[in-house]
Amino acid sequence: MTSHTKYxxxxxxxxxxxxNITPECESALAESGIREGMMLVSAMHITAAVWVNxxxxxxxxxxxxxxxxxxxxxxxxxxxxxxxxxxxxxxxNLLTHHQVILPITNGKLDLGPWQTVFYVEFxxxxxxxxxxxxxxE
Amino acid sequence: MTSHTKYxxxxxxxxxxxxNITPECESALAESGIREGMMLVSAMHITAAVWVNxxxxxxxxxxxxxxxxxxxxxxxxxxxxxxxxxxxxxxxNLLTHHQVILPITNGKLDLGPWQTVFYVEFxxxxxxxxxxxxxxE
Amino acid sequence: MTSHTKYxxxxxxxxxxxxNITPECESALAESGIREGMMLVSAMHITAAVWVNxxxxxxxxxxxxxxxxxxxxxxxxxxxxxxxxxxxxxxxNLLTHHQVILPITNGKLDLGPWQTVFYVEFxxxxxxxxxxxxxxE
Numbered sequence: 001m002t003s004h005t006k007y008x009x010x011x012x013x014x015x016x017x018x019x020n021i022t023p024e025c026e027s028a029l030a031e032s033g034i035r036e037g038m039m040l041v042s043a044m045h046i047t048a049a050v051w052v053n054x055x056x057x058x059x060x061x062x063x064x065x066x067x068x069x070x071x072x073x074x075x076x077x078x079x080x081x082x083x084x085x086x087x088x089x090x091x092x093n094l095l096t097h098h099q100v101i102l103p104i105t106n107g108k109l110d111l112g113p114w115q116t117v118f119y120v121e122f123x124x125x126x127x128x129x130x131x132x133x134x135x136x137e
Numbered sequence: 138m139t140s141h142t143k144y145x146x147x148x149x150x151x152x153x154x155x156x157n158i159t160p161e162c163e164s165a166l167a168e169s170g171i172r173e174g175m176m177l178v179s180a181m182h183i184t185a186a187v188w189v190n191x192x193x194x195x196x197x198x199x200x201x202x203x204x205x206x207x208x209x210x211x212x213x214x215x216x217x218x219x220x221x222x223x224x225x226x227x228x229x230n231l232l233t234h235h236q237v238i239l240p241i242t243n244g245k246l247d248l249g250p251w252q253t254v255f256y257v258e259f260x261x262x263x264x265x266x267x268x269x270x271x272x273x274e
Numbered sequence: 275m276t277s278h279t280k281y282x283x284x285x286x287x288x289x290x291x292x293x294n295i296t297p298e299c300e301s302a303l304a305e306s307g308i309r310e311g312m313m314l315v316s317a318m319h320i321t322a323a324v325w326v327n328x329x330x331x332x333x334x335x336x337x338x339x340x341x342x343x344x345x346x347x348x349x350x351x352x353x354x355x356x357x358x359x360x361x362x363x364x365x366x367n368l369l370t371h372h373q374v375i376l377p378i379t380n381g382k383l384d385l386g387p388w389q390t391v392f393y394v395e396f397x398x399x400x401x402x403x404x405x406x407x408x409x410x411e
């Protein structure tokens with residue numbers, strides 16, 4: 001078994017952002033030399049998510065709108081008693097999960113025809129990290 | 138380390154369907170010969186999910202009903218400007234995740250007493266794929 | 275490749291509970307001797323979840339409150355026709371996922387600064403299990 005670790009750092013201009021990181025995942029795979037295995041793509045902060053979905057701006061905005069309904073940005077979360085204002089971002093992270101696993105077959109990410117990997121920022125405009133951990137052979 | 142890859146293809150008669158795929162996961166494990174490791178079970182389309190839950194029809198329908206409340210099928214998603222009509226299915230996929238990892242111990246899927254693996258189709262009636270990727274030794 | 279398996283058993287005094295299991299994950303890693311790999315932390319019951327989030331009581335209660343809105347405890351789920359009363363717990367499990375993967379780098383859990391691992395009980399006051407499966411080298 002071999003393994004490979006890569007970190008990405010984001011500092012998005014807006015507090016909410018969607019970044020297509022499929023090319024970075026492909027680069028990490030090429031660096032690893034792994035041909036069969038699994039790649040974990042995981043946000044290291046608790047106010048961001050990782051999604052695999054369609055690279056179509058409409059559906060991505062639909063998803064952001066749905067999350068705003070389910071976990072709206074607002075002033076009255078208990079978390080804000082600590083001085084924070086990002087309670088909604090923690091909840092959006094919990095609802096859509098902070099990580100995915102990408103299968104690796106024949107030296108490629110084994111994704112379906114429309115599967116694109118996104119880093120999803122709910123509380124950006126500051127430095128945040130993500131880990132890409134690949135294991136296999 | 139060894140690895141094994143298997144693809145399942147679904148073409149459900151209805152657009153929504155729940156398929157118990159635990160037997161297929163067990164078959165994949167037997168084919169792999171792996172005794173300790175992890176099995177990734179992941180939808181390759183972005184309008185389907187993979188759940189581990191109770192094989193009890195009531196709770197499965199309850200889950201479908203909840204998702205219909207949170208991400209209803211309807212005509213007004215931004216995604217539909219592309220000509221699609223399945224925006225709700227993308228959102229249901231995001232809320233319940235498109236993949237699970239099954240632990241493998243002593244040559245068996247190491248699941249709890251009621252844990253059953255389901256492929257959950259939100260936009261079927263056409264050919265769609267899922268990958269079962271197993272790594273271990 | 276090497277692997278390591280550990281089970282935790284919970285019997286929380288209340289039906290809902292949040293237990294910080296980061297120390298148990300660190301112990302499992304030390305027992306495994308693995309320095310590079312992945313750790314699966316997965317509830318073996320379908321009415322509990324595993325979260326990675328901030329160890330701040332306010333946000334954890336905010337998350338429980340949000341889930342009570344999205345999947346309220348109530349008497350009228352179809353699942354209750356079987357005699358059960360925990361339909362809400364199955365739904366909360368589905369919405370927030372029953373498992374996470376922790377990356378392992380240089381012999382440590384490779385978590386971000388605020389990432390804490392929680393076992394989240396939605397239907398406790400009885401014996402329930404969780405598996406920690408580690409693979410790597």
